[in-house]
Amino acid sequence: MEKDADGFYTPAAAGKSAEAQPSDSSARPQEGGGIRTEDKTDLIKSTFEVSVTLADQQRDKDSPLYSVKTFEELGLHQDLLKGIYDMGFSKPSKIQERALPLLLSDPPQNMIGQSQSGTGKTAAFVLTMLSRVDFSKNKPQALCLAPSRELARQIMSVVVAMGKFTSVQTEYAIKDNLPKNATNVTAQIVVGTPGTMTDLIRRKIIDVSEVKVFVLDEADNMLDQDGLGEQTLRVKNMLPRGQVQIILFSATFPDHVRNFANKFAPNANKIELKKNELSVDNIRQFYMDCRNEEHKYDVLVSLYHLLTIGQSIIFCQHRHTADRISQRMTAEGHKVASLHGAKDAAERDNIIDGFREGRDKVLITTNVIARGIDILQVNMVVNYDLPLLNERPGSSKDDARPDIETYIHRIGRTGRFGRKGISINFVHDKRTWAQMEQIEQATGKQIIRIETNDLDEMETQMKKALK
Numbered sequence: 001m002e003k004d005a006d007g008f009y010t011p012a013a014a015g016k017s018a019e020a021q022p023s024d025s026s027a028r029p030q031e032g033g034g035i036r037t038e039d040k041t042d043l044i045k046s047t048f049e050v051s052v053t054l055a056d057q058q059r060d061k062d063s064p065l066y067s068v069k070t071f072e073e074l075g076l077h078q079d080l081l082k083g084i085y086d087m088g089f090s091k092p093s094k095i096q097e098r099a100l101p102l103l104l105s106d107p108p109q110n111m112i113g114q115s116q117s118g119t120g121k122t123a124a125f126v127l128t129m130l131s132r133v134d135f136s137k138n139k140p141q142a143l144c145l146a147p148s149r150e151l152a153r154q155i156m157s158v159v160v161a162m163g164k165f166t167s168v169q170t171e172y173a174i175k176d177n178l179p180k181n182a183t184n185v186t187a188q189i190v191v192g193t194p195g196t197m198t199d200l201i202r203r204k205i206i207d208v209s210e211v212k213v214f215v216l217d218e219a220d221n222m223l224d225q226d227g228l229g230e231q232t233l234r235v236k237n238m239l240p241r242g243q244v245q246i247i248l249f250s251a252t253f254p255d256h257v258r259n260f261a262n263k264f265a266p267n268a269n270k271i272e273l274k275k276n277e278l279s280v281d282n283i284r285q286f287y288m289d290c291r292n293e294e295h296k297y298d299v300l301v302s303l304y305h306l307l308t309i310g311q312s313i314i315f316c317q318h319r320h321t322a323d324r325i326s327q328r329m330t331a332e333g334h335k336v337a338s339l340h341g342a343k344d345a346a347e348r349d350n351i352i353d354g355f356r357e358g359r360d361k362v363l364i365t366t367n368v369i370a371r372g373i374d375i376l377q378v379n380m381v382v383n384y385d386l387p388l389l390n391e392r393p394g395s396s397k398d399d400a401r402p403d404i405e406t407y408i409h410r411i412g413r414t415g416r417f418g419r420k421g422i423s424i425n426f427v428h429d430k431r432t433w434a435q436m437e438q439i440e441q442a443t444g445k446q447i448i449r450i451e452t453n454d455l456d457e458m459e460t461q462m463k464k465a466l467k
């Protein structure tokens with residue numbers, strides 16, 4: 001099975017793997033901030049392929065994709081092994097190899113698992129849910145929460161694909177999915193967002209008496225007081241005491257939620273990353289020094305050809321910015337889509353499906369899809385606005401600190417499972433410059449300057465980074 005045009009898993013030629021090229025690290029800033037240009041290319045005109053050999057990276061001991069084990073050795077049921085191989089997976093990744101034996105051991109134990117973006121966390125918790133449910137019982141037994149409907153739908157596509165050779169039944173707990181007069185959910189696995197899940201449990205449409213597994217994807221965000229923390233806790237408090245395995249996964253676990261995570265999933269087995277392992281090496285990070293806000297728009301438009309070579313996601317801080325840019329670009333004849341939380345459910349589904357199918361190549365959005373979204377063709381992420389922590393009341397805009405976690409998740413929309421990717425940050429004044437420097441320090445990865453007026457240079461850099 002491989003992903004179909006709309007990015008969800010469908011039966012197709014199994015076991016296909018893309019091909020890899022060694023990475024090139026010759027691009028270095030010169031004194032004065034310029035960049036050495038080597039081998040000019042015809043990138044804009046060409047249709048060069050962005051590709052990697054997964055098998056090679058899975059052999060590299062230092063790669064998060066490396067594993068000494070096979071899926072057979074991880075103790076999975078035969079029907080699930082069939083599902084995995086049907087999806088074209090041949091070996092587990094490091095997080096899968098390390099987490100699965102712990103997740104599947106009996107008696108069940110809680111887990112707090114961290115590994116870089118795009119390294120296969122979803123498969124680890126989906127396999128756990130599928131392994132734990134009793135398919136002969138028509139009652140919810142595994143609940144999974146995600147921070148956005150887009151991510152919940154994507155997780156569900158993985159449940160359906162991996163469970164293809166089982167008799168699993170599934171249901172969504174996302175807005176506008178179930179009819180108002182819906183009765184008891186009989187599905188064994190329910191995936192949704194915290195608000196709707198709470199509502200359905202309260203209304204007794206979801207009976208939680210048989211729930212055995214509770215998964216939080218993007219757990220740090222789901223537990224953050226400023227995020228979805230309260231709603232998620234409400235769901236947990238409605239579950240039967242003492243019998244539920246709690247599984248938290250994320251690429252990031254900032255200190256201010258770690259304590260809460262430990263209380264939320266007591267006595268959990270833990271897989272943790274060191275700070276310098278947070279971001280993946282296959283994503284090359286650049287910045288462009290724009291003159292002002294208006295110039296950011298002009299630079300983005302000038303990049304349009306490069307943005308559409310593969311697929312690109314443009315992140316803005318506010319919904320109105322995403323709308324304004326997309327309206328302007330559309331009026332000027334460019335094909336772009338915009339997605340944010342103010343759009344209604346059907347429209348959101350339509351937009352993300354169009355992007356997954358490749359009907360749209362450029363998606364302008366907010367943090368709503370900064371986490372978890374897995375579209376392999378995305379090879380470029382632009383931070384039109386750098387992600388910022390919520391500005392505190394009374395503090396000036398100048399004090400706003402960059403949101404490092406969101407930055408890591410945003411750029412992780414590219415470079416999925418060992419593929420190459422590029423991120424470009426727009427800075428346009430002293431404040432944004434300082435914020436970018438803080439990001440560079442926190443991630444420990446160099447962010448390389450590219451001139452805003454040198455498209456040839458950009459093209460050359462892109463080709464090198466994606467090679």
Ligand SMILES: Nc1ncnc2c1ncn2[C@@H]1O[C@H](COP(=O)(O)OP(=O)(O)OP(=O)(O)O)[C@@H](O)[C@H]1O
Binds near residue numbers: 090121250
């Ligand atoms: N063992 C494997 N072999 C091959 N491909 C895999 C394997 N495990 C996962 N993948 C693929 O790798 C991609 C990334 O996986 P996934 O979305 O689970 O990452 P993640 O760690 O949850 O990322 P994020 O932190 O962004 O949520 C997906 O397209 C998935 O199908």
